[in-house]
């Protein structure tokens with residue numbers, strides 16, 4: 416499902432690129448991406464989601480060689496294939512939750528499916544929130560909406576960046592269970608970038624990739 420070989424990425428202004436170990440992740444498998452702050456976890460997620468292009472190496476996700484896609488085709492592929500739960504949920508303040516979710520269809524070039532939006536919010540226990548505006552959500556509700564938006568189009572890959580940071584133990588357990596259940600319902604592989612040790616304890620069967628400390632990196 417995810418296959419990477421020889422990946423390297425240098426952020427603008429960085430002379431020494433980040434180099435990543437090769438990864439082979441099967442369909443439906445869960446991967447924990449661990450490593451100290453600045454080791455490149457968010458960068459690796461962005462590479463695999465096609466949000467950044469590596470200077471060296473190959474990435475195949477769900478059978479697609481990412482180097483073969485550019486521009487609008489890459490955007491449509493990402494919208495249909497990768498569900499992203501970002502560190503911070505970015506919703507349009509002027510749109511209701513349901514209208515925010517509908518933007519996913521626009522990005523993928525597909526017609527809006529109101530029944531699917533309702534079903535997905537319902538599966539995450541937030542069906543009543545479709546007509547709310549983003550500022551009317553609690554932190555926990557916003558996280559459920561973030562997961563709903565990520566799984567709405569039935570992605571093959573669900574990625575979450577530090578989903579439990581700043582959550583207490585009960586909320587962290589809840590969020591991880593939500594991610595696992597949502598990935599399993601969508602038939603998706605799940606990748607969680609985290610330096611929270613509670614995540615590995617909660618997901619004992621997940622594969623783990625530990626990124627090394629980057630020498631000389633300013634974090």
Ligand SMILES: Nc1ncnc2c1ncn2[C@@H]1O[C@H](COP(=O)(O)OP(=O)(O)OP(=O)(O)O)[C@@H](O)[C@H]1O
Nearest residue numbers: 426427451452453454455456457458459632633634
């Ligand atoms: N836009 C950017 N421009 C320049 N350097 C960047 C940029 N984004 C990240 N970096 C650098 O790249 C390295 C990896 O950053 P990244 O955010 O991928 O690490 P991380 O493991 O996710 O860190 P954290 O756990 O703190 O979120 C760090 O040294 C960081 O300072």
